[in-house]
Amino acid sequence: MTSVALVDDHELLRTGLVAIINSFEGFKVVMEANNGKQFTEKVKSKTAPDIVLLDITMPVMDGYETSIWIKNNLPQTKVLVLSMLENDTAIIRMLKNGARGYILKDSKPKVFKDALDSIRDSGYFINELVSNKLMHYINHEDVFDSDAFALNSLSENETTFLKWICTEKTYKEIADEMCLSPRTIDTYRDNLFKKLDVKTRVGLAIFAIKNSIVNI
Amino acid sequence: MTSVALVDDHELLRTGLVAIINSFEGFKVVMEANNGKQFTEKVKSKTAPDIVLLDITMPVMDGYETSIWIKNNLPQTKVLVLSMLENDTAIIRMLKNGARGYILKDSKPKVFKDALDSIRDSGYFINELVSNKLMHYINHEDVFDSDAFALNSLSENETTFLKWICTEKTYKEIADEMCLSPRTIDTYRDNLFKKLDVKTRVGLAIFAIKNSIVNI
DNA sequence: AATAAATCGGGTTAAAACACCGTTTTTTTA
DNA sequence: TAAAAAAACGGTGTTTTAACCCGATTTATT
Numbered sequence: 001m002t003s004v005a006l007v008d009d010h011e012l013l014r015t016g017l018v019a020i021i022n023s024f025e026g027f028k029v030v031m032e033a034n035n036g037k038q039f040t041e042k043v044k045s046k047t048a049p050d051i052v053l054l055d056i057t058m059p060v061m062d063g064y065e066t067s068i069w070i071k072n073n074l075p076q077t078k079v080l081v082l083s084m085l086e087n088d089t090a091i092i093r094m095l096k097n098g099a100r101g102y103i104l105k106d107s108k109p110k111v112f113k114d115a116l117d118s119i120r121d122s123g124y125f126i127n128e129l130v131s132n133k134l135m136h137y138i139n140h141e142d143v144f145d146s147d148a149f150a151l152n153s154l155s156e157n158e159t160t161f162l163k164w165i166c167t168e169k170t171y172k173e174i175a176d177e178m179c180l181s182p183r184t185i186d187t188y189r190d191n192l193f194k195k196l197d198v199k200t201r202v203g204l205a206i207f208a209i210k211n212s213i214v215n216i
Numbered sequence: 217m218t219s220v221a222l223v224d225d226h227e228l229l230r231t232g233l234v235a236i237i238n239s240f241e242g243f244k245v246v247m248e249a250n251n252g253k254q255f256t257e258k259v260k261s262k263t264a265p266d267i268v269l270l271d272i273t274m275p276v277m278d279g280y281e282t283s284i285w286i287k288n289n290l291p292q293t294k295v296l297v298l299s300m301l302e303n304d305t306a307i308i309r310m311l312k313n314g315a316r317g318y319i320l321k322d323s324k325p326k327v328f329k330d331a332l333d334s335i336r337d338s339g340y341f342i343n344e345l346v347s348n349k350l351m352h353y354i355n356h357e358d359v360f361d362s363d364a365f366a367l368n369s370l371s372e373n374e375t376t377f378l379k380w381i382c383t384e385k386t387y388k389e390i391a392d393e394m395c396l397s398p399r400t401i402d403t404y405r406d407n408l409f410k411k412l413d414v415k416t417r418v419g420l421a422i423f424a425i426k427n428s429i430v431n432i
Numbered sequence: 433a434a435t436a437a438a439t440c441g442g443g444t445t446a447a448a449a450c451a452c453c454g455t456t457t458t459t460t461t462a
Numbered sequence: 463t464a465a466a467a468a469a470a471c472g473g474t475g476t477t478t479t480a481a482c483c484c485g486a487t488t489t490a491t492t
């Protein structure tokens with residue numbers, strides 16, 4: 001019997017998932033959590049589950065952090081990502097964090113069953129979503145994953161700056177808010193233009209929103 | 217027995233919902249659809265359901281359109297919105313389109329049961345989400361719902377312009393793309409500043425993204 | 433015919449974008 | 463451990479774009 005943990009803040013979805021998974025031959029839901037933090041606490045007093053079905057967008061501790069924690073603390077546990085996010089950045093980040101598969105929340109139940117079977121039997125579930133990214137990675141390792149790569153290279157100040165970018169404040173006002181010289185803010189902007197391969201403030205704002213640095 | 221239809225493109229969620237609803241005393245799922253269009257076609261050959269559980273973000277025909285269609289074609293059918301969107305615009309738009317209740321996808325199952333009971337028994341489900349908007353509507357009818365109101369007042373050219381706003385093109389380049397004088401583009405921008413109560417291009421971009429005029 | 437709406441013009445000022453440059457601190461690595 | 467490299471921070475100035483002001487003309491609408 002393969003034990004499964006669900007980590008997702010959508011309780012309604014989770015409730016449905018429990019029923020579905022328990023109806024699958026050989027799988028059993030042994031744990032549920034609203035977010036990564038709750039999972040790390042609950043798992044302390046239990047045996048680690050074989051598979052964790054992990055959402056990305058969650059409060060307190062999101063899927064990115066949680067997958068890293070699992071990789072470091074529960075090496076036997078395999079992560080299957082279940083997310084709404086279909087963008088390269090999310091998929092790549094989770095795969096780099098050790099996820100064994102990635103399926104979308106609007107998948108058909110059969111896909112879902114296939115994924116669980118595959119991860120149990122072979123350790124991985126390689127669907128089109130994942131294989132496309134992997135192929136792209138092999139062929140374009142240098143240029144690939146620009147968003148995810150850039151995201152990891154951001155300093156704390158740059159992240160804070162990107163949040164201010166998505167407001168209607170001028171750079172001078174942002175400098176005041178961050179207690180920095182307007183010139184430093186200028187440098188932040190120019191560096192981010194290069195890092196993120198954009199040319200305008202709107203480009204920065206779009207990046208920040210797309211990568212959930214700000215939530216609108 | 218109260219008949220329920222599910223209109224949601226997330227098949228996994230829907231599968232879970234069917235099980236949950238059928239487990240509720242007195243409710244039965246009689247129809248499922250991936251989007252509004254499919255619902256309108258399926259419902260032709262059947263008796264109209266008592267309650268439609270309706271998502272907003274769907275392909276082909278979204279929840280906004282579908283709720284209007286239901287109001288016009290199935291006056292006996294009551295719509296309960298089940299969405300991830302928590303913003304004023306979405307809630308208000310759906311209520312104006314005749315929805316009887318609005319719950320979030322991350323609600324607990326009990327909330328979900330309460331909503332169905334309430335709509336069956338009283339015709340409405342007024343939770344905090346809805347009552348807050350209603351109260352606000354009563355007290356600030358003039359200024360209220362600025363996003364939704366503004367959204368409806370946009371011309372086709374203004375909508376197109378907002379899409380271009382979320383790129384890195386200059387206004388002059390946007391003028392070329394739209395085959396208009398740069399001065400006209402200036403006027404569009406200035407009008408939108410007033411309509412949408414923003415002061416900068418970043419403000420326009422955020423509005424466009426928040427209201428799904430552009431998908432990033 | 434009157435009114436509203438959409439389109440276009442010429443300007444000014446503030447902000448954004450870009451250049452070239454130097455200092456200090458931290459990190460890397462030879 | 464000292465030298466080199468990278469990152470963080472700051473300064474002066476120019477060019478381009480954004481934002482705002484005054485307005486006019488044309489095109490629909492009523």
